[in-house]
Amino acid sequence: MTLSRWYWSAAAAVTVLILLYYHYYTTTLLGPPSGRTPEGLALGILGFAAMLGALLYSARRRWIGRAMQRIAVDPEARKDLKMRERRALEQLQALQRQVLRNPAGNPRTIRQQAKQILEDNGVTRYIRARVTGGRGQGMRLEISRREWVGRLETWYYWHLILGCLSVVLIITHAGFRFGNLIATLAFVFLVGVVATGILGYFIYWFIPPALTKVEERVEKTPEELREELNEVNHRLASIVQGKSELFREIYQQEVSLPGVSLHPSWRWVFGPAEIPRDTARPDRLRLIVREIPGHEQEDFREMIRLIFQKEKLEVSLYPQLRYDYLLKAWLALHIPLTAGLMIFSVIHIVTILYY
Numbered sequence: 001m002t003l004s005r006w007y008w009s010a011a012a013a014v015t016v017l018i019l020l021y022y023h024y025y026t027t028t029l030l031g032p033p034s035g036r037t038p039e040g041l042a043l044g045i046l047g048f049a050a051m052l053g054a055l056l057y058s059a060r061r062r063w064i065g066r067a068m069q070r071i072a073v074d075p076e077a078r079k080d081l082k083m084r085e086r087r088a089l090e091q092l093q094a095l096q097r098q099v100l101r102n103p104a105g106n107p108r109t110i111r112q113q114a115k116q117i118l119e120d121n122g123v124t125r126y127i128r129a130r131v132t133g134g135r136g137q138g139m140r141l142e143i144s145r146r147e148w149v150g151r152l153e154t155w156y157y158w159h160l161i162l163g164c165l166s167v168v169l170i171i172t173h174a175g176f177r178f179g180n181l182i183a184t185l186a187f188v189f190l191v192g193v194v195a196t197g198i199l200g201y202f203i204y205w206f207i208p209p210a211l212t213k214v215e216e217r218v219e220k221t222p223e224e225l226r227e228e229l230n231e232v233n234h235r236l237a238s239i240v241q242g243k244s245e246l247f248r249e250i251y252q253q254e255v256s257l258p259g260v261s262l263h264p265s266w267r268w269v270f271g272p273a274e275i276p277r278d279t280a281r282p283d284r285l286r287l288i289v290r291e292i293p294g295h296e297q298e299d300f301r302e303m304i305r306l307i308f309q310k311e312k313l314e315v316s317l318y319p320q321l322r323y324d325y326l327l328k329a330w331l332a333l334h335i336p337l338t339a340g341l342m343i344f345s346v347i348h349i350v351t352i353l354y355y
């Protein structure tokens, strides 16, 4: 079973248990269910704890990664570690190929061999080798980098599942009754957080692989593309200076194409994932060249070359900027909703404690 399926099945089982418990406690109750009964209180406390647990993921993602980067390590020791890591990876990859050729081998032997490689190179704390699948059932050796305080992927699943479970816990805590304004607002924010969380799950599923594909095709990072684009814009601006009116007019017309601004805007969310190149442009410019005064023709040709280069850079840069923007737009929804949830939950709890 894959990691995600395992977690979702566990979450479904826990949901059934919570609902069974709720059913049992309400059938033995004399009055209507409420957050005030001992069972209701326990469900509320558990729901709040699940929310805090889900929130921990954000701390793991933001701060621990950065804190790790700051730990100073002697350069010689780092070089030595890198070398040992490389050697271990080569040996593990050889073992991986051996497993691929012979998937019916003994998983225990492979596990021991992988462990030995990691120990011999002194990298057990940094690299993980895991045997998946049984003998003859597509056995594989998975190699990954160990992450401090556990893998981010595992944290992410806990985050998702605790978020979803907190909805079930809070609905049962409230006894399916929503009258208290503050408590109901906290619940509405909770539903908003979980709904955007599920949306984010799909966004993260589609966007990073799509982005890697674009980057591989272009073979340049967005920063490199931006730098080149700035340089081209600079050269274009200096070329048009002091030129005839016709020259500048054509420049103005052509420079605004392909009609997509690289400044982020809400239109990007609904806009196309990629922008097409202006295929009519080469013919159009070839015809115009003849109308340009003779002494400006050389610069005009240089301008055309730069405009083509600009278009190519913009067409490559746009999908990368757009994907990046979509991720940020999504976070701009998820984070304020989480903040609202925390604020209203705390007010709800404090008012319950004091009144």
Ligand code: HEM
Residues within 6 Å of the ligand: 034, 035, 036, 041, 044, 045, 047, 048, 051, 170, 173, 174, 175, 177, 178, 179, 180, 181, 183, 184, 186, 187, 190, 345, 348, 349, 352
């Ligand atoms: C330590 C955690 C919590 C405690 C001790 C707690 C306590 C309570 C109590 C005592 C009530 C009954 C209020 C009444 O009868 O007037 C209640 C109701 C409720 N609570 Fe909580 N709560 C907690 C967490 C939360 C959280 C995190 C949410 C939402 C995100 C929430 C949402 C609600 C809702 C929707 C109701 C029902 C309101 C109603 O009956 O009109 N609670 N809670």
